[in-house]
Amino acid sequence: MEELILEMKQITKIYGNGVLANEKVDFSVKKGEIHALMGENGAGKSTLMKMLFGIEHPDEGEIFIGGKKVQIKSPTDALNLGIGMVHQHFMLVDSLTVAENMVLRCEPKRGLFIDMGKAVSEAEHIAKKYNFQIDAKAAVSTLPVGMKQRVEILKALYRGAEILILDEPTAVLTPQETEELFRQLKKLRDNGHTIIFISHKIREIKELCDRITILRNGQSKGVYDVTEASVEELSALVVGRDNVKKIEKSKAVPGETMLCVKNLCYGYARKKRILNGVSFSVRRGEILGIAGVEGNGQRELIEIITQLRRNEKGELWLDGQNISAGNVKQFRDLGSGYIPQDRLTYGASTGASIEENLISASSGEKKYHNRGLLSAARIRAYTAQLIREFQIKCDSPRTNVGMLSGGNIQKVVVARELTGDRNLIIADQPTRGIDIKTAAFIHQRLIALRDEGKAVLLVSADLNEIMELSDSLIVMHEGKITAYFPDAEMVTEQELGRYMLGLDRQDEEQIKEVCYE
Numbered sequence: 001m002e003e004l005i006l007e008m009k010q011i012t013k014i015y016g017n018g019v020l021a022n023e024k025v026d027f028s029v030k031k032g033e034i035h036a037l038m039g040e041n042g043a044g045k046s047t048l049m050k051m052l053f054g055i056e057h058p059d060e061g062e063i064f065i066g067g068k069k070v071q072i073k074s075p076t077d078a079l080n081l082g083i084g085m086v087h088q089h090f091m092l093v094d095s096l097t098v099a100e101n102m103v104l105r106c107e108p109k110r111g112l113f114i115d116m117g118k119a120v121s122e123a124e125h126i127a128k129k130y131n132f133q134i135d136a137k138a139a140v141s142t143l144p145v146g147m148k149q150r151v152e153i154l155k156a157l158y159r160g161a162e163i164l165i166l167d168e169p170t171a172v173l174t175p176q177e178t179e180e181l182f183r184q185l186k187k188l189r190d191n192g193h194t195i196i197f198i199s200h201k202i203r204e205i206k207e208l209c210d211r212i213t214i215l216r217n218g219q220s221k222g223v224y225d226v227t228e229a230s231v232e233e234l235s236a237l238v239v240g241r242d243n244v245k246k247i248e249k250s251k252a253v254p255g256e257t258m259l260c261v262k263n264l265c266y267g268y269a270r271k272k273r274i275l276n277g278v279s280f281s282v283r284r285g286e287i288l289g290i291a292g293v294e295g296n297g298q299r300e301l302i303e304i305i306t307q308l309r310r311n312e313k314g315e316l317w318l319d320g321q322n323i324s325a326g327n328v329k330q331f332r333d334l335g336s337g338y339i340p341q342d343r344l345t346y347g348a349s350t351g352a353s354i355e356e357n358l359i360s361a362s363s364g365e366k367k368y369h370n371r372g373l374l375s376a377a378r379i380r381a382y383t384a385q386l387i388r389e390f391q392i393k394c395d396s397p398r399t400n401v402g403m404l405s406g407g408n409i410q411k412v413v414v415a416r417e418l419t420g421d422r423n424l425i426i427a428d429q430p431t432r433g434i435d436i437k438t439a440a441f442i443h444q445r446l447i448a449l450r451d452e453g454k455a456v457l458l459v460s461a462d463l464n465e466i467m468e469l470s471d472s473l474i475v476m477h478e479g480k481i482t483a484y485f486p487d488a489e490m491v492t493e494q495e496l497g498r499y500m501l502g503l504d505r506q507d508e509e510q511i512k513e514v515c516y517e
Helices: 045-052 075-080 098-103 116-129 145-158 175-190 202-208 231-239 298-305 328-333 343-347 354-359 376-389 406-417 436-451 463-469 493-500 508-512
Strands: 004-014 020-030 034-038 060-065 068-070 083-086 163-167 194-199 211-216 219-225 257-266 275-283 287-291 313-318 336-339 424-428 455-459 472-477 480-485
Touching: 004 045, 020 034, 020 045, 020 060, 020 194, 020 211, 034 045, 034 175, 034 202, 045 083, 045 163, 045 194, 075 083, 083 145, 098 116, 098 145, 116 145, 145 163, 145 175, 175 194, 175 202, 194 202, 202 231, 211 231, 219 231, 231 493, 257 298, 257 455, 275 287, 275 298, 275 313, 275 455, 275 480, 287 436, 287 463, 287 493, 298 424, 298 455, 328 336, 336 406, 343 406, 354 376, 354 406, 376 406, 406 436, 424 436, 436 455, 436 463, 455 463, 463 493, 472 493, 480 508
Parallel strands: 020 219, 034 194, 034 211, 083 163, 163 194, 287 455, 287 472, 336 424, 424 455
Antiparallel strands: 004 020, 004 060, 060 068, 211 219, 257 275, 257 313, 472 480
C-alpha cells in the first residue's frame, strides 16, 4: 500500500446557524499524487480544506499528517506541517512586488531592515527550482491572473509546503493559462509534492488527477481512480439527488413576457468573459429555473437584472420598459421583488428591527402614512400581520433581526419581497441554509405567486429544488446558456448534470426558444 501523507477521519463541521457543512467525512491522500476533491458548490469541499489549513476547526474528527495525529489551530500550524493553500480569491498585496509578496511575514533581514536584494534572489531561486517563469521585481498589480496564481503557488512552496491545496484554480484562467498550470502541477507531483485539486470540472479532473473524492451535501460519496470511473458515473455522483422530495403544483399557464434579457455581456476588463451573450425571457404564470454549478455567471447575471451591478452590454426589459441603464428604485417601482442569496449582506439589516426591515422597500406607500406622516400604529398592524402569515418566530416586531435564527431572518426577507404589488420575483438560492419546514413554506409561497400570474426567476444550486419547483429550465455554463428545457419534467437529473458540468450543449436553435418577444 502506498504511503498516506494525509488522513482526515470522521470530520464533522456544524456552523452556528445550524448548517451542517461536513458530516463524518473521511478523506485521505497518498504522497506524490494529485487528488481531486469534487462536488457542487455547497457540497462541503472548501470547508473541509479550510479545516485542514486551520481557517476553520472541526467539531468532531481527527487529522493525521504522515501517520501522526495533529491539531491544526491556525494557518501558521498548517504551514509548519508543510500544508499550503492557494485560495480561489488570491491573497496577494497588489501594491507589493512579487518578491515582497513571497517573503511576506518571513522576510530576510539585514540588521533591523528587510534585505530586499536577498528577497529578490530567494524568489528567483525558488522560481527557478520549480521551473516557474516570473519577474520577482514586478508589482503584483501589473500581473495577469495566471501569473498571480503562479506567485501564490510559489509563495506556498517558499514556505515549505509539501501538500498543496488549490481551490478552484482554473475558475479565472483562460484555456491557455489552464494548460500551463497543469504542466506545472504535474512537474510538482513528479518532484514528490502532493496536490489537492478542488474542482467541479470533470474534464479537467480526468486530464490531471490520479484519484478523486466526491462530496455531496457534506458527505463523502466515495473515492475513485480517475482512469477507471467514467464521466457518466462521476457526473451522477456529483449532481445526483440523495432524497427526491416531490413538490406538489399544478401545470403552469404562462402568459405575457415580464422580463426579457437580450444579449447580455459582462466582464470586458477580464480575459475570460463572465457573461457572454445571455438571452432569455420570463413569463407571467411560470417559474423559470436557472441551473448550473455556481461560478458560471449566475451571480453577475442576477445582480445586473436587479440593478446592483452596472450593465456593460445588452438590454434588459421589465414589463415593457427598458431598464438597461436603470437603478434599484426603477426595478422596485416596476413591481419586482428580490430574495438575494446572501440574506445578511443584501437581504436584511441585522441592526434594525423586524418591522423596519419589513417596510424598508415600501415605506413610501400611503398605507403606512396618516396625514402625510409615517404611522407607527399602521406599520405595527401591517408587520404583525406578516409575522403571523409567514410564521416568523420572535418576541416582538421591534426585535432586532440579528437576534433571529437564520431561518427566521430568511422569512423576514421573503415576507417583504413576496408581498405587495409584485409582477416579478427573483429568488436567488431562496432556501439555502434553512430547515426543511421553512424551505417547504417558501416553495409554496413561490408557487402561489406563480398561480396568481406573477413571473418567477429561480436560481438554485439545490438540484431537487431547481428540478421540482421550476416549470421550465435553462442551464448556464461558463457565462453562456447551454440548454433550455421548456418542460422541466422532461429532463432527468443525469441529463441535467451533464449540461451543468459542461459535458453536453444544445444547438443554438433550441436555446433561442427561451426568448419570447
